Amino acid sequence: MTSRSAVVLVAMEEEAAPFLARADEVSEPVRIGRAVHRGIVVDGRTHVLVQTGIGMVNGANAAAGALARYGDDVHLISAGSAGGLAKGVEVGDVIVSDSLVNVGADARTFGYALGQVPGMPVAYDGDPELRRALLAARVGLTVREGSVGSGEAFVTAELAARLREDFPHLLAVDMESAAIAQVAHNHGTRFVSVRAVSDLCAPDGTEFLTHVDDAAERSARLVVDALAAL
DSSP: OOTTOEEEEESSHHHHHHHHHHOSEEOOOEEETTEEEEEEEETTEEEEEEEOOSSHHHHHHHHHHHHHHHOTTSEEEEEEEEEEOSTTOOTTOEEEEEEEEETTOOOGGGTOOTTOOTTSOSSEEOOHHHHHHHHHTOTTSOEEEEEEEEOSSOOOHHHHHHHHHHOTTEEEEESSHHHHHHHHHHHTOEEEEEEEEEESOOSSSHHHHHHHHHHHHHHHHHHHHHHTTO
16 A cells, blocks of 8 residues: 555444445455454545454554554544543534543553553654644534543543543543554554544433434545545
8 A cells, every 4th residue: 555545443333334435446344353444445546444343452453453464654544433521522523633642541650641651652643744634624514623532431421520630631532542543653653533523421322322423424524535635
């Protein structure tokens, strides 16, 4: 693959569907571990869509497998849904990450910052070129640029209150992007997260289930429109 190719990682079938619908051609699926890889042709260029499975380990494993297969010079993009955390963030907003943090990491006993994995940065920066392309493609969408957190827990009201106190800068949270960002950091690969808000960390999963398809559609729309500029 060329340096202009993208590997787009999504956790769920619902998040893969709008990419497949927009593709001019789709290859037969190939399974690498748990992850399912499909080649997709968009505007005459071939990219790869990877359905990772849910969670930090599945996201990291799929990212590492993709880089081993396609090379470190691809653009790595985490797409799909997220829970809105910050005041003013609304369902349907699309969050482009300028930084990502692992909200489950806590090694403060040894002098590390909350959210910092020992030996890793405090946060992982989103690639500036990818961010510029995504922000330029925002027509018709509410797009916010800011920090995103990731952890293994689906965030409902009680956990959201704690995360707002511990990480007041976060706009949204998901369950894969920071883990994928760590893999990208380790390989020197350009990375960004593009997640649309499906819920506002409500008391249960009802809001998420209601809006996940729309969130996936918005995230995919922004990513596909930006791919032409990469």
